[in-house]
Amino acid sequence: MxxxxxxxxxxxxxxxxxxxxxxxxxxxxxxxxxxxxxxxxxxxxxxxxxxxxxxxxxxxxxxxxxxxxxxxxxxxxxxxxxxxxxxxxxxxxxxxxxxxxxxxxxxxxxxxxxxxxxxxxxxxxxxxxxxxxxxxxxxxxxxxxxxxxxxxxxxxxxxxxxxxxxxxxxxxxxxxxxxxxxxxxxxxxxxxxxxxxxxxxxxxxxxxxxxxxxxxxxxxSMRTAEAVKLTENVFRAVNIALVNELKVIFERMGIDVFEVIDAAKTKPFGFMPFYPGPGIGGHCIPVDPFYLTWKAREFGIHTRFIELAGEINSAMPQWVVARLAEALSDRRGKPIRGARVLVVGLAYKRNVDDVRESPSLVLIEMLQERGAVVDYFDPFVPTMPMTRKHGELVGRDSITWDADTLAGFDAALIATDHDDIDIEMLVRHVPLVVDSRGATRRLPAELQARVVRA
CATH class of the missing domain: 3.40.50.720 (NAD(P)-binding Rossmann-like Domain)
Structure with missing residues (x-):
C-alpha cells in the first residue's frame, strides 16, 4: 500500500x-x-x-x-x-x-x-x-x-x-x-x-x-494491554504456588492434594482448580511475574506477594528431589549417589515438545549434582534441543521405552504426564516411582505401594 x-x-x-x-x-x-x-x-x-x-x-x-x-x-x-x-x-x-x-x-x-x-x-x-x-x-x-x-x-x-x-x-x-x-x-x-x-x-x-x-x-492504551498479559500470568503463578504449598502441607498430613482439588472444584462458584507439580515451566509463567516486579521497583513498590509465589514455585524441584532421595533410602536402602534415575517427561507440560524453562531440566541437573546417574524419556522430545540454559544437556537422547530398559533403573520421577506414556508399564517395571503430577492415582491398588507422591 x-x-x-x-x-x-x-x-x-x-x-x-x-x-x-x-x-x-x-x-x-x-x-x-x-x-x-x-x-x-x-x-x-x-x-x-x-x-x-x-x-x-x-x-x-x-x-x-x-x-x-x-x-x-x-x-x-x-x-x-x-x-x-x-x-x-x-x-x-x-x-x-x-x-x-x-x-x-x-x-x-x-x-x-x-x-x-x-x-x-x-x-x-x-x-x-x-x-x-x-x-x-x-x-x-x-x-x-x-x-x-x-x-x-x-x-x-x-x-x-x-x-x-x-x-x-x-x-x-x-x-x-x-x-x-x-x-x-x-x-x-x-x-x-x-x-x-x-x-x-x-x-x-x-x-x-x-x-x-x-x-x-x-x-x-498499550500499557493497559501489556498489563493484561502480566495479570493473567501472575494470577496463574500465584495460584500454582498456593497449591504447591498445599501439596507439601497435605502430604505431611497424609492427604492427597489431588483428591482435595477434585472435590473442591465441584463447587460451582468461588473456586478455580489449579494443580501442583515439580515446578513451573514454559515461556510465560516462570518469567512474566518478574517483569512486573522489576517495573514496580521503578515506582518504589515491592511486590511481596508475587515474589513469594516465585520463591515457592522455584523451590519445588528441591522438594521433589529431596522426596526422591528419602524414598530411595527408606524403600530401597540406597543412597541417591550412584542410583540410576529416569526422569519421565522433559517438556514443561503434557503433550507438547516445548522444553522452555522446563522444571525437568532443573531436576536432571539437581539429581546429577547429588551423584545420581540420570536418563530421561519423552516421546515428544527424542533429543534434548538447544536452550538458553542447561547447555550441558543438549544432544542427549530419550531412552528406548521397553520393559528391559525400565527394569534397569532404581527409580523413576514423573515430571510430565504425557498422555502417550504408559504409566502402568512404568510402575510395573521400575521398583520405585516418584509421582509429582498425580499421574499414578488411578492405577490398581497393588501397584500403589511402588509409588511415592512428590
Missing part, C-alpha cells in the same frame, strides 16, 4: 481498515516460534498474503520444505502455506518494506539476575526501523512490562526511520495468548486483546486481528 506524503494519519488508518476488511493487507510475522508460526498460519488461513521472518535459516529451510518443527503443528498446515503462493518465508528483513502490518513475536526471557532481557525486542526494532514506511502498523506480541511499547519500541523505530508514531506509522500492543498443544483453543478461538495510544492505531490493530480472531477486546 503506497501512502501519499500529504495523507493525514486518520486517513491512513481508514485506508488500512478498509483494505484489511478486503484481505488486501500484507502481514509480516517476525519470529516463527511457538507464537509466531501459529499466527502466520492463522493469517494465511484467513486469506491474507503473508511474510514469515526469522533469523534462524534452519527454520526457514524446514518450513520451505513443508516440514514443521513444532509437534502440535502438522506438516500439512505448513505445506499448504508454502504451496499457496500467498506466503514468503525469509531471513531477509529488507522485505519488511513490502508488508503493511508487522507483528513482532520474539522471546522476552529473564537475565541471570531475573531482570527483563529486552535484547530480542531491541534487535528486532533496530532491524525493522530502516525499512519502516508510512502507513505501516507495527504490533508487539511478546510479553513484557508496561510501557515497553511506548518507551522502547516506539523510540527505536522513530529514531531509526525518521518517522513519527501516531503520525506516519501506527504502533499497538496485542499480547500473545497461545496455549501450545491445546486443541480447544487455537488463534481464532482465543479473544485478542489490543491496545494503542492513538485512536487510529487502535482502529488498525482491531481491524488486523479481527481478520483472524472471533473476538477482539480493545483496551485504552
Amino acid at each position: 503506497q501512502i501519499e506524503d500529504t495523507l493525514g494519519f486518520d486517513a491512513i488508518a481508514a485506508r488500512f481498515v478498509e483494505q484489511t476488511a478486503k484481505r488486501e493487507t500484507v502481514v509480516g510475522i517476525i519470529g516463527l516460534g511457538y507464537v509466531g508460526l501459529p499466527l502466520l498460519l492463522a493469517f494465511h488461513r484467513s486469506g491474507f498474503h503473508t511474510f514469515g521472518f526469522d533469523i534462524d535459516p534452519v527454520k526457514i529451510e524446514k518450513l520451505e520444505a513443508g516440514r514443521s518443527y513444532i509437534h502440535h503443528i502438522g506438516a500439512d498446515a505448513v505445506a499448504s502455506l508454502v504451496a499457496s503462493g500467498r506466503s514468503r518465508l525469509t531471513t531477509d528483513y529488507s522485505l519488511l518494506s513490502e508488508v503493511d502490518a508487522i507483528v513482532i513475536c520474539v522471546p522476552t526471557p529473564l537475565t541471570r539476575y531475573r531482570d527483563p532481557d529486552m535484547s530480542f525486542v531491541q534487535a528486532t526494532a533496530e532491524a525493522i526501523a530502516p525499512h519502516l514506511k508510512r502507513g505501516q502498523l507495527v504490533t508487539l506480541e511478546s510479553t513484557t512490562y508496561p510501557m515497553t511499547s511506548e518507551d522502547l519500541l516506539a523510540t527505536i523505530l522513530e529514531r531509526g526511520s525518521g518517522l513519527t508514531a501516531g503520525q506516519d506509522f501506527a504502533i499497538a500492543y496485542s499480547p500473545e495468548r497461545e496455549d501450545p498443544g491445546n486443541p480447544d483453543f487455537d488463534v481464532a478461538a482465543i479473544p485478542k486483546v489490543v491496545g494503542a495510544d492513538v485512536a487510529g492505531a487502535g482502529d488498525m490493530a482491531e481491524a488486523l486481528y479481527s481478520g483472524v480472531a472471533k473476538r477482539v477486546v480493545r483496551v485504552p
Whole structure:
C-alpha cells in the first residue's frame, strides 16, 4: 500500500481498515516460534498474503520444505502455506518494506539476575526501523512490562526511520495468548486483546486481528494491554504456588492434594482448580511475574506477594528431589549417589515438545549434582534441543521405552504426564516411582505401594 506524503494519519488508518476488511493487507510475522508460526498460519488461513521472518535459516529451510518443527503443528498446515503462493518465508528483513502490518513475536526471557532481557525486542526494532514506511502498523506480541511499547519500541523505530508514531506509522500492543498443544483453543478461538495510544492505531490493530480472531477486546492504551498479559500470568503463578504449598502441607498430613482439588472444584462458584507439580515451566509463567516486579521497583513498590509465589514455585524441584532421595533410602536402602534415575517427561507440560524453562531440566541437573546417574524419556522430545540454559544437556537422547530398559533403573520421577506414556508399564517395571503430577492415582491398588507422591 503506497501512502501519499500529504495523507493525514486518520486517513491512513481508514485506508488500512478498509483494505484489511478486503484481505488486501500484507502481514509480516517476525519470529516463527511457538507464537509466531501459529499466527502466520492463522493469517494465511484467513486469506491474507503473508511474510514469515526469522533469523534462524534452519527454520526457514524446514518450513520451505513443508516440514514443521513444532509437534502440535502438522506438516500439512505448513505445506499448504508454502504451496499457496500467498506466503514468503525469509531471513531477509529488507522485505519488511513490502508488508503493511508487522507483528513482532520474539522471546522476552529473564537475565541471570531475573531482570527483563529486552535484547530480542531491541534487535528486532533496530532491524525493522530502516525499512519502516508510512502507513505501516507495527504490533508487539511478546510479553513484557508496561510501557515497553511506548518507551522502547516506539523510540527505536522513530529514531531509526525518521518517522513519527501516531503520525506516519501506527504502533499497538496485542499480547500473545497461545496455549501450545491445546486443541480447544487455537488463534481464532482465543479473544485478542489490543491496545494503542492513538485512536487510529487502535482502529488498525482491531481491524488486523479481527481478520483472524472471533473476538477482539480493545483496551485504552498499550500499557493497559501489556498489563493484561502480566495479570493473567501472575494470577496463574500465584495460584500454582498456593497449591504447591498445599501439596507439601497435605502430604505431611497424609492427604492427597489431588483428591482435595477434585472435590473442591465441584463447587460451582468461588473456586478455580489449579494443580501442583515439580515446578513451573514454559515461556510465560516462570518469567512474566518478574517483569512486573522489576517495573514496580521503578515506582518504589515491592511486590511481596508475587515474589513469594516465585520463591515457592522455584523451590519445588528441591522438594521433589529431596522426596526422591528419602524414598530411595527408606524403600530401597540406597543412597541417591550412584542410583540410576529416569526422569519421565522433559517438556514443561503434557503433550507438547516445548522444553522452555522446563522444571525437568532443573531436576536432571539437581539429581546429577547429588551423584545420581540420570536418563530421561519423552516421546515428544527424542533429543534434548538447544536452550538458553542447561547447555550441558543438549544432544542427549530419550531412552528406548521397553520393559528391559525400565527394569534397569532404581527409580523413576514423573515430571510430565504425557498422555502417550504408559504409566502402568512404568510402575510395573521400575521398583520405585516418584509421582509429582498425580499421574499414578488411578492405577490398581497393588501397584500403589511402588509409588511415592512428590
